[in-house]
Structure formats: structure tokens, C-alpha cells
Amino acid sequence: MTKNLLFLFFKTTKQKLHSQEPEPPQKKLAEIGAQLRQYREQNSISLDKVAVVTMIRRNILQAIEEGQLDQLPEPVYTQGLIKRYAEAMGLDGTQFSYFLPIKAPPRSSTKLSWENRPQLRPMHLYLFYTFLIICSVNGLSQLMASSGTVKNRAATEEIALGQQEQARLLAEASAASKNQTTDSYAAVEAARTGQKSLDKSGSKPVMVSVTLQAESWMQVEVDGKIDFEGILPIGTVRTWQADRKLVVLAGNAGGVMIALNNGQAELLGAPGVPKEAVFQADQLKPSEKPKNEG
Known part of the structure; x- marks a missing residue:
């Protein structure tokens, strides 16, 4: 079945390559994605399992299957994604990625010629120089007139800033004296709150902390219910607790x-390999049971 599917796909694609009008990349991507989806569904393989094996996000795989070219990266990178997808299905990834064309950016064939450019005459140059001199004189006069105003504004702003700084320092000093007692009370309350949170943490028999290095x-x-499912980025730290399992x-x-x-952290398994770990409350050793502080 797989050989017949590949034969029909490659035969159809070669006929389109030899045609006079090249097929749009989006249409070719849709054909490739349809073939991959058909093979995946015939083998009863879910898209989530393909994402785990290929390390490609689910939305990218779905965009390939639906031919959504605008949701994918540059064509050269898309070819690599198609190759990985096909190889994970046991197909020839090189052949699948080959039929997605990579267009080179078109180069402009327009030639510039000095003969086509307008030529300046002596009268044009004279008017241009006159206009330039008038603009320069006006600019210098405005600059000299505004320099005095700028100096006066700077002096006024300096005085205003000094007064504002003094008022701010006085306000900070009074606020610091008023909040000194409040800060002490807040520190005591924070310590009590932190102690309560420590007492509550680890109250369940099974507590697992997960740290993502990749x-x-x-x-x-x-406890028999799925609490989380998805892709976690590198550096993520999460903790889950359970009563039984x-x-x-x-x-x-x-x-x-x-x-x-809260024990010693260990690697779950080998890189790139799926693995499942089960923790049950009735199978924990005495040294592995949570310790409540206080």
C-alpha cells in the first residue's frame, strides 16, 4: 500500500514538473500534506505522537497537512520539516521534500542609463543656489533669535527642578519616618505567612518537582485525572501533588x-526517548515520604 501511494504521488508530481506552467508552492504543499495525512490516518497514528517523535510542534505539523504555507517558515526550512515528518512515517523524506520548490528572489533587469536622466541647465543651478542661500540665512537668524530664549528657559527650568527636588526629599523623609512602623509590622506578617505556606506545602503524600533542561x-x-498536557520550554519548573498516584x-x-x-533531582531517561514514571503513595519508602516543617 505504501509503495503504491508513493508511486502515484511521485508520478503525478513529475508530470506537473514537466508541464509548461509551474504549479504554485502552496498547492504542492497541500498535495504533500494530504499524502502524509492519508498515510498517518491509515496507520492510526495520532498527530501528538508524531510531534513527540519528530520534536516538531503540533501546529506546524497541522499546517503542513493542510497546506497552510503562510503558517510555516522559509521554504528551505519547510523542506527539512517535511523530510523529518516523512521519515518518522517510514517514508522517503528526501523525495517528499524535493517536490516543494524553493524560489529564488527575482532580480531586477532594469538598466539605468545616464542618457535617460534629466540634465540641469545653468538657469536651474542659479535658482537652486539662490534658494539654498535664502534658506541658510533664514535658518541662522532663527537660530540666533532662539538661542537667547533657550538660555532663559534653561535657567527657569533649573530653578523649578531644584525646588521640586527639595520638595521630593522632604516628602521622602516624612514618608520614611511614617512607614518605619508599618514596614516592621509587614515583615512580621510576611514571616508568619511564609511559615503558613511552608506548613501547607508537601501536605500530600506524593509531591513531584519537574525541571526542564530541554x-x-x-x-x-x-489521582487518575490528567492535570497537564502540552510542550514545556527549557527552564520551566513545575510541581504537582497527589494523594494516591x-x-x-x-x-x-x-x-x-x-x-x-523534595529529594535529589534525577534525569528521567535518555535524550529524545519517551518515558513514563509512576509514583504511588503506598509504594514510597519511609525516607521518601514528605516531611512537614514546624
Whole structure:
């Protein structure tokens, strides 16, 4: 079935390449995307699984299948994405990417000639120089007239700024003295609030902290319900808690660090390999159970 599909696609594409009028890139992209989608659906493969294997975002794969050229990068990069998609399906990625044309920017064939340019006559030069001298004289006179006004404005602004600075310093001094007691009370309240948050944290038997060292697709299931599913960028730090069971599934296990109940963080698996980790409350060791402070 796969060989017949590829044969029909390549035969149709070669006939269009030999035609007199070249086919638009968007139409060719739509044909390539339709072939890839047809093969994916025949093999019952979801678009999310393709995104995990190829490390290509789901919206990019969907744009390729729907032939949305305006949602994709430059054609040279789009060829690489098509190649990765086809190879993940077990097809010849080079052949698929070859049939997406890359147009070079058109070069202008207009030739400039000095003969076609208008020539200045002596009368034109005389009028131009006269206009230039008049503009220069007017500009100098206005500049000299405004210099005195600028100096007066600068002196007035300096005095006003000095008065405003003095008023600001007085206001800051009075505000600092008034807020000194309030700041002390706020510090005590912040300390109490921080203590309460520490007491509440880690109250559930299973707590998993995830740190992303590389971009990865993630799915987190908390007590039988999916709490998160999507792609997390590098540098993301997230924490999930569960009463009974917590399941973590990563598409790029080598880019995910996992720490259980504030323990030592460890890599989930090898780079580029999907992996699932299951944490159950009744299977935790005594040293892995959360400790409540206070």
C-alpha cells in the first residue's frame, strides 16, 4: 500500500514538473500534506505522537497537512520539516521534500542609463543656489533669535527642578519616618505567612518537582485525572501533588529532571526517548515520604 501511494504521488508530481506552467508552492504543499495525512490516518497514528517523535510542534505539523504555507517558515526550512515528518512515517523524506520548490528572489533587469536622466541647465543651478542661500540665512537668524530664549528657559527650568527636588526629599523623609512602623509590622506578617505556606506545602503524600533542561512534551496525571498536557520550554519548573498516584510522561526524557518529595533531582531517561514514571503513595519508602516543617 505504501509503495503504491508513493508511486502515484511521485508520478503525478513529475508530470506537473514537466508541464509548461509551474504549479504554485502552496498547492504542492497541500498535495504533500494530504499524502502524509492519508498515510498517518491509515496507520492510526495520532498527530501528538508524531510531534513527540519528530520534536516538531503540533501546529506546524497541522499546517503542513493542510497546506497552510503562510503558517510555516522559509521554504528551505519547510523542506527539512517535511523530510523529518516523512521519515518518522517510514517514508522517503528526501523525495517528499524535493517536490516543494524553493524560489529564488527575482532580480531586477532594469538598466539605468545616464542618457535617460534629466540634465540641469545653468538657469536651474542659479535658482537652486539662490534658494539654498535664502534658506541658510533664514535658518541662522532663527537660530540666533532662539538661542537667547533657550538660555532663559534653561535657567527657569533649573530653578523649578531644584525646588521640586527639595520638595521630593522632604516628602521622602516624612514618608520614611511614617512607614518605619508599618514596614516592621509587614515583615512580621510576611514571616508568619511564609511559615503558613511552608506548613501547607508537601501536605500530600506524593509531591513531584519537574525541571526542564530541554524542551519536551509532557503529560501529568494526578489521582487518575490528567492535570497537564502540552510542550514545556527549557527552564520551566513545575510541581504537582497527589494523594494516591502521580504519573509523569515525557517525550524527551533526557531533558527532564524529576525530584520526589523534595529529594535529589534525577534525569528521567535518555535524550529524545519517551518515558513514563509512576509514583504511588503506598509504594514510597519511609525516607521518601514528605516531611512537614514546624
